[in-house]
Structures are given as C-alpha cells and as structure tokens.
Amino acid sequence: MQKPNIISAVALVALFAQGCGDGIPREVNFTEHVAPIIYKNCTECHRPEGIGHFDIITYQDAKRYASGMAFAAKEGMMPPWPADPHYTSFVGERIMSKRDIQILEKWVKDGLKEGPQDKMPSLPDYKPNYLAGKPDVTIPVKPIFLEANGFDKFLIVKVPFELPQDTFASLVEFIPGKNNLVHHVNGDMVIYDDSRKENVFEGEYVTNMVHDSTIRMAFEKLGLPNDDGTYPALQKSVVNYLPGAYGQKYPQGLGGYRLPKKGAFLLNDLHYGFTSDEAVWDSSYINIYYSKEPPKRPVQEFQLGTLGVSPVEPDLIIQPNTVKKVYSKLKIPEDISIMTVNPHMHLLGKSFKAYALTPEGDTIRLVSIPKWDFHWQYFYTFKKMLKIPKGSTIVAEGVYDNTRKNLNNPFSPPRLIKDNDGSMRATDEMFQFIVTYVMYEQGDEDISLDVSNKD
Numbered sequence: 004m005q006k007p008n009i010i011s012a013v014a015l016v017a018l019f020a021q022g023c024g025d026g027i028p029r030e031v032n033f034t035e036h037v038a039p040i041i042y043k044n045c046t047e048c049h050r051p052e053g054i055g056h057f058d059i060i061t062y063q064d065a066k067r068y069a070s071g072m073a074f075a076a077k078e079g080m081m082p083p084w085p086a087d088p089h090y091t092s093f094v095g096e097r098i099m100s101k102r103d104i105q106i107l108e109k110w111v112k113d114g115l116k117e118g119p120q121d122k123m124p125s126l127p128d129y130k131p132n133y134l135a136g137k138p139d140v141t142i143p144v145k146p147i148f149l150e151a152n153g154f155d156k157f158l159i160v161k162v163p164f165e166l167p168q169d170t171f172a173s174l175v176e177f178i179p180g181k182n183n184l185v186h187h188v189n190g191d192m193v194i195y196d197d198s199r200k201e202n203v204f205e206g207e208y209v210t211n212m213v214h215d216s217t218i219r220m221a222f223e224k225l226g227l228p229n230d231d232g233t234y235p236a237l238q239k240s241v242v243n244y245l246p247g248a249y250g251q252k253y254p255q256g257l258g259g260y261r262l263p264k265k266g267a268f269l270l271n272d273l274h275y276g277f278t279s280d281e282a283v284w285d286s287s288y289i290n291i292y293y294s295k296e297p298p299k300r301p302v303q304e305f306q307l308g309t310l311g312v313s314p315v316e317p318d319l320i321i322q323p324n325t326v327k328k329v330y331s332k333l334k335i336p337e338d339i340s341i342m343t344v345n346p347h348m349h350l351l352g353k354s355f356k357a358y359a360l361t362p363e364g365d366t367i368r369l370v371s372i373p374k375w376d377f378h379w380q381y382f383y384t385f386k387k388m389l390k391i392p393k394g395s396t397i398v399a400e401g402v403y404d405n406t407r408k409n410l411n412n413p414f415s416p417p418r419l420i421k422d423n424d425g426s427m428r429a430t431d432e433m434f435q436f437i438v439t440y441v442m443y444e445q446g447d448e449d450i451s452l453d454v455s456n457k458d
C-alpha cells in the first residue's frame with residue numbers, strides 16, 4: 004500500500020476539522036443548517052398559502068417528511084424545475100445546490116437533530132408579489148367548484164369582458180383565489196370585432212379538457228365564435244401564471260397589448276393540482292393595467308408541432324410498448340429576439356429538447372428537459388433576450404415512452420396513443436413548442452428580462 008505523502012495527510016486533517024469538505028458541517032442539525040435551505044428552496048410552496056399540499060416550516064414538519072424531502076431533492080423532483088440548468092438558464096430558476104442536497108441527506112442520516120432554538124431563522128416575508136400597483140380593471144373568473152377528491156383538474160375557462168372603448172394594456176395578471184390549488188394557467192385573449200359579436204357573455208364559461216374531446220368542440224361550447232360562426236382573432240399567451248410568476252412583465256418598451264372593447268381571456272389550461280380534503284370554491288381574478296400608448300414592440304408567438312406552423316415528424320402515433328422520438332422544425336425568415344419558450348407534451352412525454360441551428364452551423368441552445376414532468380409546464384424566460392439570426396432553423400425534439408416503465412402511462416397494458424386532431428385530453432398526446440419573441444433590434448442581446456414583479 005502506498006503511504007499518503009505528508010501534504011495530502013495535512014490536507015485530510017484540515018478537511019476533517021471542517022467537516023466533510025464542500026462546507027458541509029460535521030454534524031448537521033435543523034435550526035442551523037436545514038431550515039435555511041428549506042426556507043430558500045421549499046417554503047414558497049410548502050406553507051399554508053403555497054401550492055404544496057403540505058407545509059415544511061417547523062422542525063416537526065421537516066422531521067415528518069424528512070426522507071421524502073431528501074429523496075425528492077436528490078432526484079431533482081423538488082424544487083420543481085424540469086429544465087436542465089446546465090443546458091440553458093432562465094429567470095427564476097429553482098435549483099438546489101449540490102451542497103444543500105447533501106446537507107439534507109446528511110441530516111436524515113445523522114438522525115434528524117433539532118439544533119439550538121436560538122439559531123432558528125425566521126420564515127421569509129412572503130408578500131403577495133403580484134399587484135403591479137393598482138389595477139385599472141379587475142375581472143372575476145367564474146368561481147370554480149373543486150370537489151374534495153385529490154385529483155388534478157385541467158379546465159378551459161372563458162373570462163369575457165366589455166370595456167368602455169378599445170384601449171391598451173401594459174400588463175394583464177392572473178391572481179389565483181386558492182393560491183394553494185391553482186397550479187398554473189396558460190391563457191390567450193380573444194379579440195372581437197365589435198360589429199361581429201353581439202354578446203360576449205353568452206355560452207358556457209368552463210369546460211373540462213378531459214371531457215371535451217377537441218379544441219373546436221370546447222370553443223363552441225364556450226360560445227367563442229362570432230355571431231356568423233367565424234372565429235375571432237386570438238392573441239396568444241396574454242395571461243400566464245405560475246406560482247411566484249404572475250403577469251409576464253417585460254422591461255420598458257417591450258410587450259403590452261391592444262385591448263379590444265369586447266373580448267375574452269381564454270384560459271386554455273387552468274390546472275388545479277391536488278385538491279384539498281374539503282370541497283371548496285376557487286374565485287380567481289384577472290387584473291388589467293391600462294397603458295396610454297399602443298405597444299411599441301408587441302410580443303408575438305409561434306408554435307411548432309401539433310396545431311402549429313410546422314408539422315410533427317414522423318406523425319405522432321405511438322404504438323404500445325414503444326419509445327418514439329419525434330421532431331418539428333421551423334425556419335426563421337427574419338432576425339428575432341426570443342423571450343420565452345414553452346415545451347408541451349402530455350403523460351407519455353419522456354424528454355424534450357429544443358435548439359436553433361444558424362446558417363453558419365452554430366447551435367443556439369433553447370431548452371432541455373431530461374425528465375419530462377407533466378405537472379410542471381413552465382414558460383421559461385431567458386435571462387436576456389436571445390437573438391436568433393435570420394435563416395436559422397429551430398428544432399424541437401421529443402421522446403415519448405409508451406411502455407409500462409412509464410409510471411404516468413394512463414393505460415395498463417399500454418394502448419396506441421396519438422395526436423388526436425388537437426385533442427387536449429391527457430390520454431391523447433401532443434407535441435408543441437411555443438416561442439414568444441419580438442423582431443430583433445440592435446442591442447436586444449443586452450436587455451435583461453429579469454424584471455421582478457415587485458417594482
């Protein structure tokens with residue numbers, strides 16, 4: 004056996020004196036080491052007003068869920084952030100450091116010590132971080148009844164409005180009623196031409212995505228078409244909500260909307276996570292902030308894949324007991340600056356990746372989701388505007404797992420699953436990649452998109 008030389012022996016001694024290296028204390032306790040980590044990474048959701056279905060605040064809470072917490076952190080399931088931070092990084096990233104994960108694991112291994120009371124940090128001050136001042140108009144979303152059954156619910160909800168006149172808005176934000184139940188919202192705005200729609204309030208307000216098999220059927224039930232049966236214009240992604248990210252706010256000069264006199268917000272995907280033990284009503288609402296000026300650089304959107312501008316190839320038909328890879332490609336005719344990207348698949352999704360190939364053959368990374376998680380479908384916002392040069396091709400690739408190994412497979416034994424004419428049922432599949440952007444202007448690369456909702 005080789006003797007360790009003096010230098011490494013000294014280094015080893017020094018390491019032991021500190022603990023295990025990497026700043027991990029020799030003995031981990033809750034108040035000094037674990038609570039700060041949980042308060043930084045978890046309590047935003049795991050507190051009474053958060054969306055997690057249990058609290059992790061006190062020593063007793065943490066002790067009770069300790070092994071689940073350590074497991075969820077180690078597996079990268081919690082905090083929920085499916086995008087690979089080594090591929091691209093985004094605003095509001097929820098990533099736990101390796102050191103923090105190790106401390107959590109060590110705490111469990113060392114027997115869940117409590118630590119000195121006087122070292123206990125105080126819970127961050129979670130102010131409601133929406134309200135960008137005082138809204139000019141508040142429009143209630145029709146209250147939604149949630150049974151006490153613990154199942155996720157995916158709804159399409161119409162929120163019609165009639166304003167005194169056509170105007171402009173700088174921001175539209177969704178405020179959840181039951182903060183702990185509304186998981187996310189992706190919503191568009193229907194823009195009516197006043198003369199073609201008499202009553203924007205007719206028709207139903209809520210449909211369940213699992214029951215209405217196609218988008219067209221759902222839209223008809225909601226009374227969205229014009230009086231002559233044609234379809235009104237749709238402005239995409241006007242109201243998106245994620246826990247901690249209310250309206251999408253952009254730096255000065257970017258974004259903003261033309262608001263029609265008659266319109267409706269169309270919450271295409273209002274997802275309620277774990278419902279509570281008791282039946283409750285959720286009364287969410289939408290705030291509008293007017294703007295005196297028309298939007299200078301309105302944010303636009305395109306969508307690859309299912310119902311989008313570029314086809315899914317090969318067709319999204321996934322035979323039982325197979326793993327299938329598909330892609331969709333779109334050539335970009337002008338220089339653009341991307342702000343957000345949103346990958347979308349359903350339960351068979353296994354992984355997702357998107358990038359742009361420039362005419363020079365460079366690759367611009369967009370997003371990679373190594374382990375698809377149906378529950379967490381974010382609009383990922385780049386830290387700075389991302390220029391995609393004219394002539395580039397955006398490529399989105401998705402892998403679907405229709406085997407028994409996929410624990411989210413809705414069928415056992417697996418069945419043939421396909422992209423069913425835009426069906427949104429979770430049991431049918433979709434492959435979409437949504438990109439929001441503006442036309443490129445010199446200097447866009449330096450514009451930070453990290454705008455806190457607090458200012």
Ligand code: HEC
Nearest residue numbers: 044045048054055056071072075076081082083246276378
């Ligand atoms: C963005 C909100 C959010 C954050 C931040 C968050 N959680 Fe969660 N967590 C949830 C929700 C919601 C669930 C319920 C499962 C679901 O909907 O996917 C959950 C479930 C869990 C579960 C149960 C696992 C399961 O499969 O049901 C554990 C354990 C957990 N979280 C631990 C943590 C820990 C530890 C942290 C911090 C390191 C954390 N969570 C951060 C929202 C969050």
